[in-house]
Amino acid sequence: MIAALETVGLRKSFGALAATRDVSLRIEAGARHALIGPNGAGKTTLINLLSGVLRPDAGRILLDGADITFLPPHRRARRGMTRTFQINQLFAEMTPLETVALALSERRGLGRRWWRTLAAHADMLDEAAALLARFGLGDAMRLRASVLPYGKQRLLEIAIAIAGGPRVLLLDEPAAGVPEDERHEILSIVAALPDDVAVVLIEHDMDLVFSFARRISVLVDGALFVEGSPEEVARDPGVRQVYLGEARHG
Amino acid sequence: MTARRWEWAFWIAAIAVPFLFPGKRLLINEIAILALFALSLDLLLGYAGIVSLGHAAFFGVGAYAAGLLAKHGLTEPVAGLLLASGAAAVVGFLSSFLVLRGSDLTRLMVTMGVALMLLEVANRFDGVTGGADGLQGVTMGPVLGLFRFDLFGRTACAYSLATLLVLFLIARRIVRSPFGLSLRAVKGNRLRAAAVGVPADARLVAIYTIAAAYAGAAGALLAQTTQFVSLDVLDFHRSADVLLVLVLGGSGYLYGGLIGAAIFKLMQDWLAALTPQYWQFWIGLVLVLVVLAGRERLSATAARLWARLARRPAREPPA
Amino acid sequence: MLTILFDGLAYGMILFVLACGLAVTLGLMNFINLAHGAFAMAGGYITVLLMGRLGVPFLWCLPIAFLATALAGAALERTLYVHLYSRPHLDHVLFTIGLVLMAVAAVDYFLGAQQQIIRLPAALQGRIEVLGISIGIYRLFVIAVCGALVVVLQSILAFTRFGSRLRAAVDDPRVARGLGIDVNTVFALTFAVGSGLAGLGGALGAEILGLDPTFPLKFMIYFLIVVTVGGTTSITGPFLASILLGVADVAGKYYLPKLGAFVIYALMVGVLLWRPHGLFTHRGAR
Numbered sequence: 001m002i003a004a005l006e007t008v009g010l011r012k013s014f015g016a017l018a019a020t021r022d023v024s025l026r027i028e029a030g031a032r033h034a035l036i037g038p039n040g041a042g043k044t045t046l047i048n049l050l051s052g053v054l055r056p057d058a059g060r061i062l063l064d065g066a067d068i069t070f071l072p073p074h075r076r077a078r079r080g081m082t083r084t085f086q087i088n089q090l091f092a093e094m095t096p097l098e099t100v101a102l103a104l105s106e107r108r109g110l111g112r113r114w115w116r117t118l119a120a121h122a123d124m125l126d127e128a129a130a131l132l133a134r135f136g137l138g139d140a141m142r143l144r145a146s147v148l149p150y151g152k153q154r155l156l157e158i159a160i161a162i163a164g165g166p167r168v169l170l171l172d173e174p175a176a177g178v179p180e181d182e183r184h185e186i187l188s189i190v191a192a193l194p195d196d197v198a199v200v201l202i203e204h205d206m207d208l209v210f211s212f213a214r215r216i217s218v219l220v221d222g223a224l225f226v227e228g229s230p231e232e233v234a235r236d237p238g239v240r241q242v243y244l245g246e247a248r249h250g
Numbered sequence: 251m252t253a254r255r256w257e258w259a260f261w262i263a264a265i266a267v268p269f270l271f272p273g274k275r276l277l278i279n280e281i282a283i284l285a286l287f288a289l290s291l292d293l294l295l296g297y298a299g300i301v302s303l304g305h306a307a308f309f310g311v312g313a314y315a316a317g318l319l320a321k322h323g324l325t326e327p328v329a330g331l332l333l334a335s336g337a338a339a340v341v342g343f344l345s346s347f348l349v350l351r352g353s354d355l356t357r358l359m360v361t362m363g364v365a366l367m368l369l370e371v372a373n374r375f376d377g378v379t380g381g382a383d384g385l386q387g388v389t390m391g392p393v394l395g396l397f398r399f400d401l402f403g404r405t406a407c408a409y410s411l412a413t414l415l416v417l418f419l420i421a422r423r424i425v426r427s428p429f430g431l432s433l434r435a436v437k438g439n440r441l442r443a444a445a446v447g448v449p450a451d452a453r454l455v456a457i458y459t460i461a462a463a464y465a466g467a468a469g470a471l472l473a474q475t476t477q478f479v480s481l482d483v484l485d486f487h488r489s490a491d492v493l494l495v496l497v498l499g500g501s502g503y504l505y506g507g508l509i510g511a512a513i514f515k516l517m518q519d520w521l522a523a524l525t526p527q528y529w530q531f532w533i534g535l536v537l538v539l540v541v542l543a544g545r546e547r548l549s550a551t552a553a554r555l556w557a558r559l560a561r562r563p564a565r566e567p568p569a
Numbered sequence: 570m571l572t573i574l575f576d577g578l579a580y581g582m583i584l585f586v587l588a589c590g591l592a593v594t595l596g597l598m599n600f601i602n603l604a605h606g607a608f609a610m611a612g613g614y615i616t617v618l619l620m621g622r623l624g625v626p627f628l629w630c631l632p633i634a635f636l637a638t639a640l641a642g643a644a645l646e647r648t649l650y651v652h653l654y655s656r657p658h659l660d661h662v663l664f665t666i667g668l669v670l671m672a673v674a675a676v677d678y679f680l681g682a683q684q685q686i687i688r689l690p691a692a693l694q695g696r697i698e699v700l701g702i703s704i705g706i707y708r709l710f711v712i713a714v715c716g717a718l719v720v721v722l723q724s725i726l727a728f729t730r731f732g733s734r735l736r737a738a739v740d741d742p743r744v745a746r747g748l749g750i751d752v753n754t755v756f757a758l759t760f761a762v763g764s765g766l767a768g769l770g771g772a773l774g775a776e777i778l779g780l781d782p783t784f785p786l787k788f789m790i791y792f793l794i795v796v797t798v799g800g801t802t803s804i805t806g807p808f809l810a811s812i813l814l815g816v817a818d819v820a821g822k823y824y825l826p827k828l829g830a831f832v833i834y835a836l837m838v839g840v841l842l843w844r845p846h847g848l849f850t851h852r853g854a855r
Binding site: 295301303348351352353354355356358359360362363364366367370371373374486487490493494497527528529530531533534535536537538540541542545 | 678794
Binding site for chain 1: 453
């Protein structure tokens with residue numbers, strides 16, 4: 001079977017610093033895959049390589065078996081791989097409704113359509129509103145994104161990525177910075193993601209990782225250290241030493 | 251009042267003005283042309299976030315194209331306008347690739363450089379353009395074969411206002427379309443725009459070309475209604491003026507360029523009568539004051555005010 | 570041929586003195602100061618007025634032009650510019666264009682639109698023959714003065730405490746602040762010196778570049794070319810760019826009188842596309 005997302009010997013260096021070393025990953029369709037590792041392990045670099053923000057020095061990236069190594073980010077999104085950002089990347093002056101409608105219109109290939117107004121695409125706006133309601137953003141959908149509370153902005157991050165209709169979804173620390181009492185919202189959204197979407201999660205919150213993931217890859221110093229089921233990873237003495245030991249400080 | 255009513259009121263007023271002030275028709279014609287030029291810059295700056303100090307390049311191409319077409323036999327204005335606008339669009343398309351990347355400063359320099367290069371070219375090929383003496387012998391036929399240009403600017407004024415209205419309505423469509431939304435996305439956050447699948451470069455090329463076509467149409471209007479083209483159409487001060495116009499009116503809601511053009515021309519008219527030759531001093535002072543007072547804030551307030559007017563009452567969020 | 574090279578060299582040297590202040594302001598505070606040429610014009614007019622109305626000798630006018638414009642620069646920086654650093658670039662552009670328009674109109678109003686002529690002292694007039702090349706004495710003088718300035722500036726940057734602070738601040742203002750360097754003071758001083766140098770350049774260059782109220786507009790693009798092509802991370806970059814531009818411009822105007830400026834602009838656009846951070850910058854520059 002062809003993996004939903006596969007990397008072969010991915011490598012990236014910044015000067016003398018090797019941020020990603022020979023990473024080969026297989027993410028099956030519908031997977032729940034977590035990428036963990038101590039700070040500086042190269043998790044975000046890997047996500048940036050996967051989503052096309054960075055170009056690898058060597059190696060290949062395959063999406064549904066097709067080589068996407070040198071496709072620009074927007075082409076990858078159109079082929080069904082979307083992402084969220086660790087630090088919010090929202091359109092400050094646009095409303096959630098507009099933002100999600102944008103993602104829907106690009107997914108449908110309507111982005112060049114200049115002769116019909118957005119308001120005339122009622123079905124798209126309805127779909128956007130429905131999606132936002134599912135994310136608990138129904139009340140806020142006509143406010144500018146910049147005035148939303150931080151927790152809502154994090155939810156909007158995920159909503160945009162889902163609106164792109166992904167088969168592979170990359171979540172870069174979706175719960176980062178969200179206060180404890182608002183976390184459950186993010187957790188339940190992440191838990192309720194559609195089954196056919198392969199999800200790659202980067203997270204520091206171990207509760208979230210272990211409740212969510214069916215497979216975990218541990219990155220250390222840019223290289224794949226261990227990969228296995230949550231139980232295997234939890235039992236691995238090496239992981240306990242390099243990672244869990246350190247997580248206690250974080 | 252809903253947005254639609256405000257817009258109706260605006261345009262009814264615009265159309266009524268030439269009848270109320272028949273003696274000011276030539277000035278109104280100039281305002282309409284400048285408004286169209288500023289509208290074109292607003293598409294770039296207000297919606298796509300591209301700063302330009304060389305927008306006169308496309309104004310000039312449109313003006314020379316329209317003037318040359320008329321001089322060499324195509325005297326029907328509307329056809330000339332379309333062709334001139336197309337010529338500017340071609341130049342815009344070709345130069346759009348130069349502004350895709352780089353910082354604001356690089357863009358400023360590149361846009362200014364393109365305009366200056368065109369100015370040098372126009373100066374060099376004075377056999378075609380008339381060089382420093384200007385393009386002589388431009389004679390226009392009647393608009394659509396029906397309305398002859400007259401000395402009092404009656405036809406000129408109506409022709410320019412009608413062109414402005416039509417192109418404005420198209421621009422309004424564009425910015426409210428999914429395409430317009432994707433432009434605002436590219437302006438707002440390029441990284442995220444790419445992550446939702448927006449091809450930023452292609453969209454910027456498209457809007458740059460459209461804006462160039464609009465600027466070309468404005469230049470063509472000037473050439474046709476004054477029946478004269480000089481190197482002045484490509485001059486730096488024209489690029490700077492149109493930026494000021496947009497700043498006066500506020501960018502990002504389309505009416506800013508129109509309102510700014512009226513303010514600018516009336517101010518120029520008044521100041522030039524007051525202190526001929528030195529009115530640029532006051533323009534400069536206005537620029538300085540507007541920036542010190544917080545241009546972005548003023549602009550955002552104008553846009554938000556407009557958005558509030560534009561929102562249908564049923565959708566008004568609870569305050 | 571060699572005469573052209575020589576004239577171009579003198580021209581380029583003056584461009585450097587005029588523009589180096591701009592390079593530092595841009596590099597340090599990321600501020601686009603299109604009004605830089607107004608300071609140069611001020612220096613030129615100060616010289617004209619001092620010589621014409623008060624009979625001050627030319628050589629005395631040069632330091633006075635430097636000091637007066639430096640003071641004016643400092644005053645403007647502290648009162649107006651300082652509010653704008655954190656604003657978007659468009660605000661910088663609008664504000665400084667506004668200043669230029671005001672300066673142009675004000676000079677026109679008070680002193681008239683005509684070209685101003687500086688009567689050089691007799692010792693600096695005339696030409697000499699060196700190895701068969703005809704050399705203007707004044708141009709030689711200009712090259713000597715500007716060359717000395719380049720050496721002085723370079724040594725200030727390289728060897729003094731202020732220089733190292735300035736370099737640190739240009740490299741990364743945030744880190745410099747973290748190290749306890751008072752970036753604002755460094756910037757105010759630099760701005761003043763940069764304006765002063767522009768004034769000095771204006772005084773020196775009036776004879777070569779011409780001086781009338783449109784000076785700031787006419788040379789704005791040249792300053793910007795120097796800065797964008799040369800980069801803002803060093804003083805050598807703008808220096809090389811100035812010389813290149815000076816020689817290219819003089820040669821272009823001589824050999825292709827009708828297309829000279831076109832070539833300059835085309836080269837500039839080409840360089841910016843090829844190396845957006847400048848021809849003479851190393852990788853990693855901001």
